[in-house]
Amino acid sequence: MTMGVTGKASPPTVRGTILAVDDEPDILVALEDLFEDEYRVITTSRPAEALELIAAEPDIDVILSDQRMPGLTGDALLARAREISDAQSILLTGYADISAVVSALNRGGITGYITKPWDPALLRNAVRSAYERHRLARELATERALLRGLLDHSGDAIAFKDTDGRFLRLNARMAERLGAPSIEACLGRTEAALLGADAEAAEAADRAAIESGAPTEITAAGGGPEAGQTRESWNQVTRVPIRDPAGAVVHLAVIERDITEQRLLERRLRQADKMQALGTLAGGVAHDFNNLLTAILGSLELALPKVAGDARLTRLMTNAAQAAQRGAALTKRLLTFSHRRDLQARVVDLNAVILGMDDLLGRSLGGFVQVERALSDDVWPVKVDPDQLELAILNLCINGRDAMPEGGVVALATRNETVRASSDPNLKPGDYAVIAIRDTGTGIPPEILGRVFEPFFTTKGVGQGTGLGLAMVFGLVQQSGGTIRIESEVGHGTTVLLYLPRSHEAVEAGPVAASTPVPAPRRARILVVDDDPQVRHVTASFLNGFGYDETAVPSGEAALERLETARFDLVVADLAMPGMSGIDLAEAVRGRWPALPFLLVTGHAEAVRIPPDFSVLEKPFLSADLAARVAALLAPEG
Structure with a gap:
């Protein structure tokens, strides 16, 4: 028995592999000499070892086998080889072995036979044709497998x-x-x-x-x-x-x-961009509106004592003040929607917030609407502004009531939900406490459902809705790190889901209402800085009424000039001013007069966040609000 591998060191993927099996060593040497320049040649003189080589060498392309061998004839060997290999087979046989050829054709699937002694050119051509058939068959099988894999998976x-x-x-x-x-x-x-x-x-x-x-x-x-x-x-x-x-x-x-999910995602992203643009617009409108309301409310408050003897005029001015206060509440909704109002967030128990609204919901929804609750006992705490959350829940319940003109049920439920993956870009994976507000009303048509969060969009009649309720809710949950979803079917009611991120902090107790500070009894010199002449006049008039000596200037630059030439005990400055902003002025004052108290007054939260150690008063404000802040800043411990 002889066994050998000959051939040049070309990669197997370039040169085909031939297995030659013959019990005569001289025949194997002759086959090696004939094919080693074109192919990688493996030889063995034992049929049993040939089967082992075939099993171990999946890249064999052509098997050349003698017919008459001890232990296993060529036709039997090729029949067993066919069970474990797709290699092409050629039988080498003598003139008297026609019956063996027929057996090999039937059992071994040979592609040809060569008689001994062979013609070298004829044998080369037979092996080359067999190799090409095998290569093409493998390529076709590969392409079929790739196609089947593509189709199936x-x-x-x-x-x-x-x-x-x-x-x-x-x-x-x-x-x-x-x-x-x-x-x-x-x-x-x-x-x-x-x-x-x-x-x-x-x-x-x-x-x-x-x-x-x-x-x-x-x-x-x-x-x-x-x-x-x-x-x-x-x-x-x-x-x-x-x-x-x-x-x-x-x-x-x-x-x-x-591409349905892709299209829906693109739609949500476009909606988010639109909401952001509308929020920017709403923030700018709210800023100007707050300045107007500050001047209106302040002027009415200053004028009311002067008409105390005229009941009719007092009533008219009081009505005007109440209308302006409703405008201030509307502006707060705008600011919440536009993400420009700082939330007073704390860790709360959602069930406690909902249960604490019993009286408020009863008065607001009326006797034709039944309120049901299904609150999970182990609902996770969340960090949110509880006042704004109450307002959001109230808005959603009122929307539900309006969708049930004949009466019905508003159901409030809480639960925990872990989001592992979501196509909604506003809903990131994580743990959420969920509030569900469901009504049994008329439902929302699909063509309207995509617009319900737009500010000022409403299906209610003129004077029956501002179109800011859902926009405010959207702004609140976005600022709190969550999102909102609406499920609705015409004729079968609507469910609004508020997703709020789980907080791992302990629930905080609610703030205790403090008594209104009394203005400092001592006289103090206060510098008022505001670019709006009406707001500047109202603020200075309030301070004058409290007994302070006030000086008013229209800009931060003018304020610094006054501070260089006169002594003041407090600076009250608007946040948004052209040129030098209120924060720029406050930082300049801190750098040069670090002991001088400073109060920022703002109509909305600017893109640049206000440092947390700055004292801030929001517009519109009443005289009592201003008096309390000024007194606190002028007090020795302030």
Whole structure:
């Protein structure tokens, strides 16, 4: 027995591999000499060892085997080799072994036989042809495996058609889209035979792609009849003409990809961008509105004592002040929506917040609406502004009441939910406490559902709604790190879900209301800085009424000039001023007169955050608010 591997050191992927089996060593040496320049040659003189080599060497392309060998004949060897290898087989036999050749053809699947003694050129050609057949068979098998893997495992619907539109190959996803029970039920049939008139547009697109000879891509609404689909959906359909060697289009590949989630995500992102733009607009409007309200409320408060003897005029001015205060409440909603109002967030128990609203909900919803609660005992704490959360819940309950003109049920529930993945960009993975507010009302039509968070959008009649309720709720949950979802069906009510991130801190006790500070009895010199002349006049008039000596200037630069030439005990400055802002002025004052108290007055929170150690008073304010802040800052411990 001899065994050897000969040949040059070329990679196996370039040179084919031949296994030669013969019990005569001289024959093996001759075969090595004949083929070693073109192939990698493995030899053995034992049939049993040949089977071991075949099992261990999956890259063998051609097996050359002698017929007459001790222990196992060539035809039997090749029959067993065929069970474990796809290599091509050639039998080497003498003139008297025709019966062995017939047996090898039947049992071993040989592709040819060569008689001994062989003609070298004839043997070379036989091996070369066998090698080429084996290589092409493997390439075809690889392509078939790749195609089958693509068809079986792709999430896309894939099909191959002839130029008449008949299906030649398709995957289960495409058969499902066509509403067929199986892949086999589609083969040889056209899309029109399976879908009827619904296939007209698809077949027209197929013909256009075949005629143009170029790939096409379109986005189509709807996803076919699968499972009685009624939801809004989109498919991206790619058609690729396939040409024969002569260049003629003979087949068409069709790939359909469901891009519904992508489209919905794009829609949500566009909505988020729109909300951000509207929020910026709302913040700017609120800033100017707060300045006007400060001047209106302050002027009315200053004027009321002067008309104390005139009951009718007092009543009119009081009505005007109350209207201005309602405007201030509306402005706060705008600022919450625009993310520009700092929330007074603390860790709260959602169940306690909801249970504490019993009286408020009873008075607001009236006797025709029943309030039900299903509160989870172990609901997680959240960090949120409880006052704003109460306002949000109240708004949603009132919306539910308005959707039930004949009465009904508003149900409030809490639960815990862990989000592991979400297509909503506003809902990140994590733990959330969820508040669900459900009504049994008329529901919201789909064409309106996408607009309900837009500020000033309302379906209520003139004078019955501002369109800011849901916008305010949206702003609150966004600022708190959560999101809001609405599920609604016309005629079957609406459910609003508020997702608030779980807090791992302990629940905080509510703030204790402090008594209103009394203005400092000593006289003090106060510098008032505001670019709005009306607000500046009101603020200075309030301070003068408290008994302080006030000086008013219109800018930060003018304030610094006054501070250089006169002594003051306090500076009261607007935050948003052209040129030098209130924060710029406050930092300049701290740098040069660090002991001088400073009060910032703002109509909204600016993009630049106010340092937490700055004292801030929000517009619009009443005289009592200003008096308390000034007294606290002028007190020795202030």
